[in-house]
Amino acid sequence: MSDLDTSLRDLREGLRSTVTKPGLDKIADRARHRSVRRRMQIGAIVAVVLVSVAVPLLRSLPDPTPPATPPTPPTTRSVPYAVEFVDRTHAYALGRRCPGALDPCRFTLLATADTGRTWEKRSMPDGKYADGSLAVQSPSTVVFYTTTTSDENFIQAYISRDGGRKWARYDLAVPALGAPSSIPPDVPIQVICTNGGRSGCLTGLGTLGSDDRLHPVPVQPPVYEPWPGRYPTPSGVYWAVGRDQAGHWAVSVTDRKAAAWTTTPLDVPGAIEPPNAWSVVEGDGSLYLTAVGSIGGGTTKLLAVYRSKDRGRTWTQTRRAQDTGAQMSMYGTPVATSDGRLLVNSLPEGTLESRDGGATFTRAAHQLPGSPEWTPAGYVIQLLPTSYEVSWNGRDWRRFEVS
Amino acid sequence: MRLSEQTWFAELYDRCYERLVLAAYAMTNDLGAAEEITQEAFAIAYGRARRVSRVDSPEAWLRTVVVNLVRRRYRRRVLFDRILLRQQAEPPPVEEPPETHLDLHDAIRGLGEEHRQVVVLHYLADLPVDEVAAVLAVPVGTVKSRLARARAALAERLRTEVDHV
Numbered sequence: 001m002s003d004l005d006t007s008l009r010d011l012r013e014g015l016r017s018t019v020t021k022p023g024l025d026k027i028a029d030r031a032r033h034r035s036v037r038r039r040m041q042i043g044a045i046v047a048v049v050l051v052s053v054a055v056p057l058l059r060s061l062p063d064p065t066p067p068a069t070p071p072t073p074p075t076t077r078s079v080p081y082a083v084e085f086v087d088r089t090h091a092y093a094l095g096r097r098c099p100g101a102l103d104p105c106r107f108t109l110l111a112t113a114d115t116g117r118t119w120e121k122r123s124m125p126d127g128k129y130a131d132g133s134l135a136v137q138s139p140s141t142v143v144f145y146t147t148t149t150s151d152e153n154f155i156q157a158y159i160s161r162d163g164g165r166k167w168a169r170y171d172l173a174v175p176a177l178g179a180p181s182s183i184p185p186d187v188p189i190q191v192i193c194t195n196g197g198r199s200g201c202l203t204g205l206g207t208l209g210s211d212d213r214l215h216p217v218p219v220q221p222p223v224y225e226p227w228p229g230r231y232p233t234p235s236g237v238y239w240a241v242g243r244d245q246a247g248h249w250a251v252s253v254t255d256r257k258a259a260a261w262t263t264t265p266l267d268v269p270g271a272i273e274p275p276n277a278w279s280v281v282e283g284d285g286s287l288y289l290t291a292v293g294s295i296g297g298g299t300t301k302l303l304a305v306y307r308s309k310d311r312g313r314t315w316t317q318t319r320r321a322q323d324t325g326a327q328m329s330m331y332g333t334p335v336a337t338s339d340g341r342l343l344v345n346s347l348p349e350g351t352l353e354s355r356d357g358g359a360t361f362t363r364a365a366h367q368l369p370g371s372p373e374w375t376p377a378g379y380v381i382q383l384l385p386t387s388y389e390v391s392w393n394g395r396d397w398r399r400f401e402v403s
Numbered sequence: 404m405r406l407s408e409q410t411w412f413a414e415l416y417d418r419c420y421e422r423l424v425l426a427a428y429a430m431t432n433d434l435g436a437a438e439e440i441t442q443e444a445f446a447i448a449y450g451r452a453r454r455v456s457r458v459d460s461p462e463a464w465l466r467t468v469v470v471n472l473v474r475r476r477y478r479r480r481v482l483f484d485r486i487l488l489r490q491q492a493e494p495p496p497v498e499e500p501p502e503t504h505l506d507l508h509d510a511i512r513g514l515g516e517e518h519r520q521v522v523v524l525h526y527l528a529d530l531p532v533d534e535v536a537a538v539l540a541v542p543v544g545t546v547k548s549r550l551a552r553a554r555a556a557l558a559e560r561l562r563t564e565v566d567h568v
Contacts, residue, residue, distance in 0.1 A: 004558050007507045008526040015428075015508075015527055016421045020438055024413055030446035271515060294513060 081402040085377035094134040104128035116400030122164030178213030188230035221252035233282035253312030270295030283336025301327040305358030318358040332371025337394035429523035444468040518553035
């Protein structure tokens with residue numbers, strides 16, 4: 001037996017020793033809970049049309065549900081919140097409380113108009129949910145995507161156009177497209193089926209209009225399966241990454257009119273797993289594009305850094321991961337500070353900074369408390385279930401609580 | 404469930420659980436998710452014990468359920484991710500084997516998805532080549548060639564002797 005076979009055998013035994021096997025009584029309990037959930041299913045299943053690239057196109061139906069009643073005041077301190085910013089001051093926070101692995105979750109919705117200084121409770125659609133996420137479509141339009149305890153394999157959607165006061169249920173179905181339009185302010189881009197998705201999906205970009213239709217952007221980026229940034233950079237650059245005609249990764253940029261795109265091929269080693277792989281941030285007159293993925297083992301390594309000094313018209317690669325040797329990890333989005341630095345949240349090193357556009361990194365004097373995410377309000381870091389920090393310029397951070 | 408069925412089910416559980424977890428791990432690359440999916444598969448089998456006890460290979464039946472659960476979960480996650488274009492804030496915790504195996508485990512995780520799956524299913528979940536082919540829905544020859552390339556890649560990474568499959 002070769003050394004490799006011996007090592008594989010030892011690894012197999014090692015992995016087996018780490019596997020946690022619960023007692024059979026736990027399996028029996030789980031089986032009983034499954035049985036109860038299935039009996040609770042009433043009426044037709046809301047079927048999700050899972051085309052090759054599923055898209056949440058929303059078409060309004062007569063609302064069969066009674067008006068949502070405000071939930072009883074939550075114990076907010078024990079409920080973790082996920083915050084979604086619409087613009088620099090408006091945000092929604094979705095709180096989730098799941099009493100047990102097999103019990104339905106309860107969700108709470110809060111809204112702020114002063115960047116988290118104060119919060120107002122809003123309502124949520126009634127129901128017993130196994131899972132759920134919030135997507136903010138405009139300052140007053142939010143969509144709650146969920147799976148119910150009666151069938152966790154199908155996703156349902158509820159939409160509110162008044163900031164979470166009234167909700168209507170939507171079927172996820174083949175979309176009705178609207179006319180192409182430029183990107184409205186404070187409205188995120190999303191991936192859509194530009195051909196309607198009835199027989200296969202031709203992926204492209206668009207936005208949800210107030211007419212409940214998805215409006216493609218006037219000109220689509222010339223890349224296959226584009227993965228866009230939902231919101232623009234501070235100076236208004238919209239971007240998307242996809243495969244070009246030659247099959248290479250490429251970044252396309254445009255402005256809010258989306259009438260023309262400038263596309264640049266990228267050289268990124270390793271294996272990319274969209275949609276979390278790409279980030280574009282902006283600071284001190286430069287755009288930075290980063291790609292994360294796997295290379296040479298391990299997880300979530302920083303594969304490449306590109307910089308543009310002309311709002312994405314041209315890009316220069318400043319860093320490329322090598323196939324061997326130690327790799328730098330990156331979690332969350334990078335931070336481009338107003339004084340020309342690029343910050344990366346890495347493990348186990350902590351926060352690293354570059355003063356040469358991403359070519360080299362050293363440990364930063366100010367350590368970020370967690371993984372940042374670029375939002376319309378700037379960079380946001382979640383510290384605790386209800387505690388966040390926000391910064392517009394990457395240098396000055398303010399803490400806010402969701403309560 | 405009758406006593407004889409309970410005994411049979413308990414034996415099936417003891418015999419197959421770890422292998423099925425590793426089979427799920429091949430597809431999820433997440434040991435925690437693999438455990439949860441495998442427990443769900445056994446819960447499904449528990450509710451249908453009489454029927455499962457009559458199939459030719461209850462373990463193969465369970466493995467099919469595991470594969471289907473993985474695919475459903477992946478579709479839902481892809482759907483959520485694509486809808487929300489969400490950035491992951493923190494990496495998921497990874498259960499590590501004992502330290503002596505970290506290099507090889509790291510090397511396996513660094514393989515491309517196709518090669519990683521065959522290595523984990525054949526060498527770690529201990530499935531024969533024809534069952535690996537059935538799980539992945541590819542020809543046996545494809546599995547063999549992927550295994551050969553994966554072994555070569557692992558050996559190169561670890562600088563060990565290569566035995567041809």
